[in-house]
Amino acid sequence: MQSKRKIDWQKIAPYLFVSPFIISFLVFSLYPFINAIIMSFQQVNGFNDAKFIGFANYKQMFNDGDFYAALWNVVRYGFWTILILIPLPMLLAYLMNQKGIPFKGFFRSVYFVPVLTSSVVAGLIFKYAFSSEKTGVFNVWLSHIGVGPVDWLNSSGTAMFALVVIAVWRWLGVNMIYFLSGLQGISPELYESADMDGANGFQKFWYVTIPLLKPITIYVLTISIMAGFSLFNETYVYWGAQSPNNVGTTLVTLIYKAAFTNGNFGYSCTLGVALFVIVVVVNAIQTRAMGLFSDEG
Amino acid sequence: MKKSFGKKLGLAMLTAVTAIGLAACGNSSSSSDSNKTSDGKQEITFWTFNDAHAKFWKEAATSWNKTHKQKIKLKANVLPFDQENQKLTVALNSGTGAPDMVDVELGQGAIQLKSDNPPYYPLNSALKPYMDVLVKSRLDNFKKNGNYYGLDYHVGTTVTYYNTEILEKAGVNYKDIKTWDDYVAAGKQVKAKTGKWMNEVESSALFQMDAMIAQQKSDYIKNNKATLTNEATVNALTELQNWIYKDKIARVAVGNSLDNDQFFAEMNKGNVASVTMPSWYMERMADHMPKLKGKIAIAPMPVFKDGDYRSAGGGGTGTMVTNQAANKKLTAKFVVWGKASKKQAVKIWEDLGFDPVRYDVWKEPVMKEDNKYTQYFGKDIFDTFVQLEDQVTSTTKTAKISPTLNDYLLKNTLPSTILKDKMTAKSALEKANEALNK
Numbered sequence: 001m002q003s004k005r006k007i008d009w010q011k012i013a014p015y016l017f018v019s020p021f022i023i024s025f026l027v028f029s030l031y032p033f034i035n036a037i038i039m040s041f042q043q044v045n046g047f048n049d050a051k052f053i054g055f056a057n058y059k060q061m062f063n064d065g066d067f068y069a070a071l072w073n074v075v076r077y078g079f080w081t082i083l084i085l086i087p088l089p090m091l092l093a094y095l096m097n098q099k100g101i102p103f104k105g106f107f108r109s110v111y112f113v114p115v116l117t118s119s120v121v122a123g124l125i126f127k128y129a130f131s132s133e134k135t136g137v138f139n140v141w142l143s144h145i146g147v148g149p150v151d152w153l154n155s156s157g158t159a160m161f162a163l164v165v166i167a168v169w170r171w172l173g174v175n176m177i178y179f180l181s182g183l184q185g186i187s188p189e190l191y192e193s194a195d196m197d198g199a200n201g202f203q204k205f206w207y208v209t210i211p212l213l214k215p216i217t218i219y220v221l222t223i224s225i226m227a228g229f230s231l232f233n234e235t236y237v238y239w240g241a242q243s244p245n246n247v248g249t250t251l252v253t254l255i256y257k258a259a260f261t262n263g264n265f266g267y268s269c270t271l272g273v274a275l276f277v278i279v280v281v282v283n284a285i286q287t288r289a290m291g292l293f294s295d296e297g
Numbered sequence: 298m299k300k301s302f303g304k305k306l307g308l309a310m311l312t313a314v315t316a317i318g319l320a321a322c323g324n325s326s327s328s329s330d331s332n333k334t335s336d337g338k339q340e341i342t343f344w345t346f347n348d349a350h351a352k353f354w355k356e357a358a359t360s361w362n363k364t365h366k367q368k369i370k371l372k373a374n375v376l377p378f379d380q381e382n383q384k385l386t387v388a389l390n391s392g393t394g395a396p397d398m399v400d401v402e403l404g405q406g407a408i409q410l411k412s413d414n415p416p417y418y419p420l421n422s423a424l425k426p427y428m429d430v431l432v433k434s435r436l437d438n439f440k441k442n443g444n445y446y447g448l449d450y451h452v453g454t455t456v457t458y459y460n461t462e463i464l465e466k467a468g469v470n471y472k473d474i475k476t477w478d479d480y481v482a483a484g485k486q487v488k489a490k491t492g493k494w495m496n497e498v499e500s501s502a503l504f505q506m507d508a509m510i511a512q513q514k515s516d517y518i519k520n521n522k523a524t525l526t527n528e529a530t531v532n533a534l535t536e537l538q539n540w541i542y543k544d545k546i547a548r549v550a551v552g553n554s555l556d557n558d559q560f561f562a563e564m565n566k567g568n569v570a571s572v573t574m575p576s577w578y579m580e581r582m583a584d585h586m587p588k589l590k591g592k593i594a595i596a597p598m599p600v601f602k603d604g605d606y607r608s609a610g611g612g613g614t615g616t617m618v619t620n621q622a623a624n625k626k627l628t629a630k631f632v633v634w635g636k637a638s639k640k641q642a643v644k645i646w647e648d649l650g651f652d653p654v655r656y657d658v659w660k661e662p663v664m665k666e667d668n669k670y671t672q673y674f675g676k677d678i679f680d681t682f683v684q685l686e687d688q689v690t691s692t693t694k695t696a697k698i699s700p701t702l703n704d705y706l707l708k709n710t711l712p713s714t715i716l717k718d719k720m721t722a723k724s725a726l727e728k729a730n731e732a733l734n735k
Contacts, residue, residue, distance in 0.1 A: 049412060066708075131559060133551060154500075154553070154716055242501065242704055244712035260383055262700045263408035265390070 036269040044265035057270035067271070069246040070254050071278075073160070077250075078228030080164045085175055085224055086217060092172070093179035094205060108180075111173030122170060123237030127153070130162045130238075153238055159247040166234050171227075175220050182216035183209065218290050222283060229279050232256065251275045332623035338362075338370040339624050341631065344385065345400040346378040347614075350450070353648055357635040367627055378402070389416040389619065397622035398632055401447060403438055403613040404703065407695040410441045418618040418625040419444035423633040430657045431637060432610075434690050439615045441695075447615025448636050451651030452689050453575035454682050455508040455609040458582065459594045463570040466491050471571075471596055477536055480599045484546030487570050495570050497550035497560065498537050500716040501707055504555065504574055504611050507692045509533035511609035513601055518693040523702055523733040525726040532601055534714060534722035542718040549716055561585035573598055575611035576682070580650040583673045590673050595681050606688035646670075652682050659683050698733065705729055 040057055042050045061067050092111065096104055114122065129137035130152035142148040152158045186209065194204050210217075232252035239248040241257045251271060258268035332340045341358075345351050351373035358371035374396065376384065382405050388395035389409065395416075401409065409415060424431070424445055432452050439447030459471040467490040469483045484495030499505055510517060515529030524530075540547035552559035555572055563569060565586040572578070582589060597607035616636065622628045635641050642653035643663050650670050658664065664679040665671060671678065693699060710729045713719040720728070 049414065128559070131551070132549075133559070154712070240501070242707035244500065244708065244716055246708060257704070260379075260386060261408065261704065263386070263411055 036272050039266055040269040040273045042266045042269075050266070053266070057267050058274075060267060061270055061274060066246060066249060066254060067251075067274075070249045070251045073246070073248070074229050074231055074250050076160055077163055077167075077231055078225055080160070081167045081171075081228055082221060082224050084164070084168050085171055086220060088168075089172055089175035089220075090179045090210075090213065090217075093176045093183055094209060096176065096180060097183045108173075108177075111176055113173070114170045115174050119170070119233040120237055122166060123234045126162065126166045126169075126234075127238055154244050154247070156245070156247045159238075159243070162238065163231070163234055163248070167227075171224075175224075178216055178220055179213060182213045186212045214290075218287070221286060221290070225282055225286065226279055229275060229282075251278075334370050336368075338368040339627055340370045340372060341398060341622075341624075341628055342396040343371055343373045343398050343400075344381055344396045345373065345375055346381045346402075347400065348375055349649055350400055350614075351375045353644070354635060356644070356648075357641060358631075360640070361631060361634065369627075369631060388621075393621065395619040395621040397624075397628045398616055398618050400614050401617050403615070403694050404700070406439055406447060406615055406617070407699045410439070410446060410695055411697050413442075415441055415444075415446055416620045417446040418620055418622060418629055419446060420448060420618065420629050420633055421445055423626075423629040424448070424637070427633065427637040427655065430655050432654050432656050432686070432689060434610060435613065435654050438613055438691065438695060439617070447617040448633055449613045449615050449654050450636065450645060450649065451575075451577060451613065452654055452656070452686075453577060453611045453613055453691075454652050454685050454689050455504075455512075455573060455575045455598060455611050456595050456681060456685070457571055457573045457598050458578065459571045459596060460564075460567065460569065460589060460592055461594050462592045463487060463491055463493050463567065467493075467570075471594055474596070474599055477599045477601055481540070481544050481546060484540070484570070485544060488546050491570075493568055493570055494548055495546040496540060496572060497555065497563070497569055498541055498547050498715050499554045500549050500711045501553040502556065503703070503706065503711075505537060506533050508573060508575075508598065508609035508611055509536065509601075511690045511692050512598060512606040512688075514606065514690065516692050518696045518698060518702065521696050521698050523698060523730050525702075525730040525733070526723075531723050531726055534710075534726060536601075538714050538718070538722050541715065553716075556581065558585070565589060575609075576652045577612060577650070579670055579674060579678075583650065583669050591675075593674055595674055595678060597681065597685055606685075606690065608685035608688045610689040610691040652679075656686050659686065702733055705733055 039050070041052055041054060043053045043056070044050045095101060096108060101107075131137075131139070132149060132151040132154070133139065134143065134149045136149070136152075138152065139149040142150060150158055152162050190208050190212070191204055194208055199207065230252055231250045235243065235248040235250055235253055236256070241253060241261050243249055243253075252275070255268050255271045255275070258264045258271060334340055343351070343354055345354075355371055355373055358369045362368045381400075382402075385395065385399060385401070386409070409417070421444060424436070435449045435452055436445050438449065439445055457471075457474075461471065464471055464483075464487065467483075467487040469486055471483075474480050474483055480495070487493055487495050510529050510533045513529035513532065515527055517523060517525045517527070517530050541549065550560050551563045554560065555574055555578075561581060562585075564572065564582075565588050567588065574581075579595075582593060598609070600607055616632050618625055618628045618632055636645065636653070637655050639655070639658060642655035642658045643661065645651050645653040646658075646664060647666075647668055650668075652659065659679045659682055665676040694703075706729065709732075710725045714722050714725045
């Protein structure tokens with residue numbers, strides 16, 4: 001009888017080590033998540049006063065013009081940021097990875113610095129830069145080519161431009177770092193053999209680099225989509241909770257407004273659940289389209 | 298052997314740290330019951346979004362302790378505006394973690410008073426001794442089902458601030474401006490002679506429009522229904538729209554409101570001849586427009602027609618006692634005393650630059666004494682305010698429909714009338730009314 005049931009620390013230790021995360025995940029993520037789904041079917045009237053109202057919140061959402069405006073805004077925002085924030089950082093990373101480029105370390109850090117600033121502070125600076133006044137930074141630039149002054153933040157197209165500019169400024173460096181790490185994982189022999197086949201620089205980039213960066217590209221695309229849908233800070237700094245004709249309303253703005261401006265927590269949770277479903281569906285489509293789960297994957 | 302002991306110790310420590318960490322999460326708010334310090338002082342926690350308010354209440358606690366038996370120890374916590382509201386809403390909803398007393402801005406108060414059981418302690422009995430000397434319309438802002446849940450810092454008497462330097466150049470005497478028609482005529486003269494704007498119009502705030510509606514003794518909410526199509530509301534918005542697009546004496550405010558850094562700079566540079574804003578705008582001017590010191594005259598608002606009020610009340614922040622306060626009665630007494638007792642009311646003027654809710658002190662000579670406001674605007678500020686004391690009414694801000702109505706106006710109505718001249722004020726308001734009463 002060997003089994004004097006001693007505690008097997010070897011086996012328990014890993015669980016203990018991950019327990020802080022698991023417990024805080026259960027308490028701070030899973031529980032609120034489930035609760036939010038429940039609350040999305042409730043009318044929460046201020047304080048300790050909730051009653052179930054079936055699908056009324058969801059009905060309200062589908063009849064809410066602001067919801068569609070917000071959805072359209074984040075889709076457009078996602079489209080533009082992805083269109084710019086994948087090819088451009090990839091190209092930059094490619095350049096940064098070339099031998100013989102001077103001041104590489106310096107440029108890498110310069111591109112990376114914006115993400116270290118708080119998005120609220122950056123938003124404020126850009127808000128002033130996008131001022132409708134002649135003296136706003138962007139209007140001064142435009143005045144050199146005889147255009148403007150433009151009232152940037154008050155009409156739809158220019159407002160979207162202002163949002164995309166801040167996103168590009170902010171995330172260019174981060175995405176570049178992702179691509180850079182991907183590039184450094186590509187074996188130099190592949191380029192050598194491409195050289196022997198007589199490929200030029202562009203061909204090497206197109207036929208070797210891009211395909212081998214696919215995993216990184218998928219990752220960057222995924223986080224970009226999620227970031228697009230959860231856009232909030234920048235718009236809140238630009239306009240607060242109310243933007244003229246909803247030019248800066250996003251899904252998170254609506255969630256925030258439902259909860260903290262209108263005190264309608266049930267509806268706020270409904271919008272949250274909708275955002276969750278939308279992001280999951282979009283990401284599922286995207287990963288399927290990119291062949292992430294296929295056998296070749 | 299030694300090794301395994303070290304391992305066990307490590308695990309034990311890890312577990313302990315985890316346990317403490319999690320316990321700390323839940324513990325911070327279990328302080329409800331009595332909360333007395335070792336020397337018998339009642340500890341009162343206070344949240345605000347304004348540094349100056351925190352300082353004001355800390356000093357109030359010190360003077361309270363000099364004259365009262367039950368001493369107070371005030372712990373003030375200053376948070377950014379949005380963060381305070383979020384934290385407070387969560388704390389009040391979850392029933393734990395809220396402070397004893399808290400500053401709540403009028404618009405936010407409206408949301409929290411929507412509930413039939415507001416999470417606050419009524420101030421009625423504490424207010425009783427002071428009822429005769431307080432401006433009643435300011436109390437009503439925080440009233441629900443006969444209970445007063447908050448006491449404002451100020452009345453927010455709305456006045457027109459004129460840049461006398463610009464007006465003199467244009468040959469206008471502001472004292473001759475009695476009606477809005479006079480105002481527009483003067484504005485045209487200012488524009489023609491100096492090229493400056495008479496005013497700038499808010500497209501993302503409602504202070505101007507609210508004041509112009511209230512001065513006509515009207516309102517845009519009745520029995521929780523929007524009544525935006527009434528004559529006074531249409532008049533007010535039409536007037537503002539005309540200033541920009543018909544009379545061309547104003548433009549859309551830089552930064553879209555009169556209460557933001559970009560507009561402060563614009564006004565400070567001497568590009569705008571006047572603004573109509575509540576009394577708390579004095580603080581904005583004194584702090585952000587140093588170049589205008591000694592050049593600003595304070596006058597009653599122009600009117601639409603005879604018999605209109607020459608002022609209105611605008612904005613406001615109430616101090617409320619939460620239903621989680623350790624000693625509700627004492628906290629309520631302290632809050633009311635802190636604002637409504639005579640000495641404290643004077644301090645509200647001296648320290649914060651507000652027109653106190655207790656109006657009998659407005660006539661006291663102490664209101665003319667030297668401070669940064671009398672230096673900036675002259676000594677007779679309250680001579681103007683006193684004339685307007687009974688004319689300070691406001692549009693409804695605390696009805697159930699208020700947040701939605703506010704949201705709609707800022708999002709749709711002002712953009713299509715003020716920001717762009719797309720619709721007439723009347724049709725824009727009709728559209729809003731229909732959407733809101735659907």
